[in-house]
Amino acid sequence: xxxxxxxxxxxxxxxxxxxxxxxxxxxxxxxxxxxxxxxxxxxxxxxxxxxxxxxxxxxxxxxxxxxxxxxxxxxxxxxxxxxxxxxxxxxxxxxxxxxxxxxxxxxxxxxxxxxxxxxxxxxxxxxxxxxxxxxxxxxxxxxxxxxxxxxxxxxxxxxxxxxxxxxxxxxxxxxxxxxxxxxxxxxxxxxxxxxxxxxxxxxxxxxxxxxxxxxxxxxxxxxxxxxxxxxxxxxxxxxxxxxxxxxxxxxxxxxxxxxxxxxxxxxxxxxxxxxxxxxxxxxxxxxxxxxxxxxxxxxxxxxxxxxxxxxx
Amino acid sequence: xxxxxxxxxxxxxxxxxxxxxxxxxxxxxxxxxxxxxxxxxxxxxxxxxxxxxxxxxxxxxxxxxxxxxxxxxxxxxxxxxxxxxxxxxxxxxxxxxxxxxxxxxxxxxxxxxxxxxxxxxxxxxxxxxxxxxxxxxxxxxxxxxxxxxxxxxxxxxxxxxxxxxxxxxxxxxxxxxxxxxxxxxxxxxxxxxxxxxxxxxxxxxxxxxxxxxxxxxxxxxxxxxxxxxxxxxxxxxxxxxxxx
Numbered sequence: 001x002x003x004x005x006x007x008x009x010x011x012x013x014x015x016x017x018x019x020x021x022x023x024x025x026x027x028x029x030x031x032x033x034x035x036x037x038x039x040x041x042x043x044x045x046x047x048x049x050x051x052x053x054x055x056x057x058x059x060x061x062x063x064x065x066x067x068x069x070x071x072x073x074x075x076x077x078x079x080x081x082x083x084x085x086x087x088x089x090x091x092x093x094x095x096x097x098x099x100x101x102x103x104x105x106x107x108x109x110x111x112x113x114x115x116x117x118x119x120x121x122x123x124x125x126x127x128x129x130x131x132x133x134x135x136x137x138x139x140x141x142x143x144x145x146x147x148x149x150x151x152x153x154x155x156x157x158x159x160x161x162x163x164x165x166x167x168x169x170x171x172x173x174x175x176x177x178x179x180x181x182x183x184x185x186x187x188x189x190x191x192x193x194x195x196x197x198x199x200x201x202x203x204x205x206x207x208x209x210x211x212x213x214x215x216x217x218x219x220x221x222x223x224x225x226x227x228x229x230x231x232x233x234x235x236x237x238x239x240x241x242x243x244x245x246x247x248x249x250x251x252x253x254x255x256x257x258x259x260x261x262x263x264x265x266x267x268x269x270x271x272x273x274x275x276x277x278x279x280x281x282x283x284x285x286x287x288x289x290x291x292x293x294x295x296x297x298x299x300x301x302x303x304x305x306x307x308x309x310x311x312x
Numbered sequence: 313x314x315x316x317x318x319x320x321x322x323x324x325x326x327x328x329x330x331x332x333x334x335x336x337x338x339x340x341x342x343x344x345x346x347x348x349x350x351x352x353x354x355x356x357x358x359x360x361x362x363x364x365x366x367x368x369x370x371x372x373x374x375x376x377x378x379x380x381x382x383x384x385x386x387x388x389x390x391x392x393x394x395x396x397x398x399x400x401x402x403x404x405x406x407x408x409x410x411x412x413x414x415x416x417x418x419x420x421x422x423x424x425x426x427x428x429x430x431x432x433x434x435x436x437x438x439x440x441x442x443x444x445x446x447x448x449x450x451x452x453x454x455x456x457x458x459x460x461x462x463x464x465x466x467x468x469x470x471x472x473x474x475x476x477x478x479x480x481x482x483x484x485x486x487x488x489x490x491x492x493x494x495x496x497x498x499x500x501x502x503x504x505x506x507x508x509x510x511x512x513x514x515x516x517x518x519x520x521x522x523x524x525x526x527x528x529x530x531x532x533x534x535x536x537x538x539x540x541x542x543x544x545x546x547x548x549x550x551x552x553x554x555x556x
Contacts, residue, residue: 057399058398058399059395059398059399078398078399078400078401079401079403080401081400081401083399084399085396085399087392087395087396087399089392089395090391090392090393090395090396091391091392091393092391092393093325093388093391093393094325094387094391095324095325095326095328095329096321096324096325100321100324103317104317104318104321105400107314107317107318108318108400108401108402109400109401110401144396147396151400151401
């Protein structure tokens with residue numbers, strides 16, 4: 001249990017709500033993040049991830065509820081230099097070179113990191129002498145990352161840090177990120193890439209339509225949704241009999257092929273072999289996070305596709 | 313937290329905006345020689361024409377210099393980095409102080425260049441008169457610094473450059489900066505005397521006329537403009553930070 005305040009208090013969001021012109025963006029969100037955790041806010045576009053991050057940064061005032069960062073309101077934590085934020089947008093200041101912009105940003109913090117170290121870590125050292133207005137999208141993203149990092153904050157809030165960059169750039173980014181998270185920093189990042197959340201977060205907070213849908217490790221999230229599928233070739237036996245097996249949620253037949261969606265694949269498989277010894281070509285598959293994601297967000301009455309559509 | 317570094321980069325960013333800064337330095341100088349060379353021995357409103365026009369052009373250039381931070385504010389807001397700054401420990405007060413200080417620092421070369429130009433056409437003042445005139449101009453520029461901030465926070469970046477330029481030109485026209493006065497008496501003259509730019513142009517004549525600075529009326533006008541504009545700038549600033 002995480003205490004509400006004190007430096008060990010981590011980040012606590014309580015009943016957080018925000019609407020824009022009557023349209024709710026975040027609806028009564030409760031979340032507690034322990035120091036040192038790496039948490040992914042995962043959700044489709046328009047789910048309320050950016051609004052949540054902005055409220056944690058103190059950029060947006062919640063309509064209701066509170067945010068506490070290491071025991072104080074976000075504005076105080078920002079003032080103390082505890083928070084480093086990477087926003088989705090932000091053209092680096094003009095008439096400066098990359099290195100100068102990072103040195104300037106470092107000067108705002110009480111105990112910044114060495115500028116050269118940060119440039120190297122973020123891969124911005126390759127173009128440190130470049131004018132900030134002459135950067136590619138991927139380079140500007142590294143500069144924003146360096147700016148978030150240079151103050152040596154305890155909490156890093158990253159809003160879709162890899163949006164719009166290529167696969168290689170993404171891999172480099174997360175490699176740097178791992179190194180940083182390993183130093184005991186608390187990291188919260190918003191993403192709509194399932195594989196990123198799966199690969200880099202200790203914990204995934206699934207958000208859809210401004211509400212928390214699921215919260216746990218990637219494995220737990222997958223388990224929350226229909227977990228595993230058993231496939232096999234079975235000429236005889238009707239679907240109803242298959243569905244009646246223990247641990248089976250649903251059964252489908254396509255010609256000789258049967259597909260069982262299971263809540264408990266182990267029990268289902270034992271029963272299946274006992275009842276239908278003729279079954280062959282058996283295959284047991286774990287559900288993907290993507291399937292879990294679709295399933296969990298679909299519970300809200302809209303399919304994620306609708307939500308995506310509405311967000312456009 | 314080191315505000316000197318922030319100040320240094322504010323200055324650097326202005327200097328690197330070479331076209332803008334070059335124009336604020338060159339334009340008044342060119343106008344001065346163009347107009348005053350032929351009227352070296354002329355007089356204007358009871359003072360020598362070169363002294364009057366030197367002051368006018370120094371004011372003209374320094375008005376452009378001090379509204380400059382407004383343009384930078386609008387560019388930074390449009391680019392989105394202003395939001396990035398708001399999630400650093402940089403305080404708004406430190407940021408604004410650095411911007412004002414850099415604006416004034418960069419107005420000084422304009423003044424010095426025009427003084428040199430004036431001296432080359434025969435303007436002779438004592439050291440204390442040069443200093444007093446400079447002091448009056450720096451004080452009289454306060455409303456223009458604030459106008460730059462107000463517009464920088466409120467106006468979209470593409471409309472800002474013409475807006476700032478237009479405002480400086482209007483204040484110059486009604487303040488008698490361009491070598492003529494629109495009126496010598498009547499209601500239009502009353503309007504002119506209610507503008508800080510009018511009194512800025514009078515700075516040269518005032519110090520020659522024998523110390524003591526501006527008449528009370530001038531101080532009231534400049535104080536009134538500043539007192540009215542500063543809260544407007546504060547509201548403009550807050551409106552921008554509340555934008556989500």
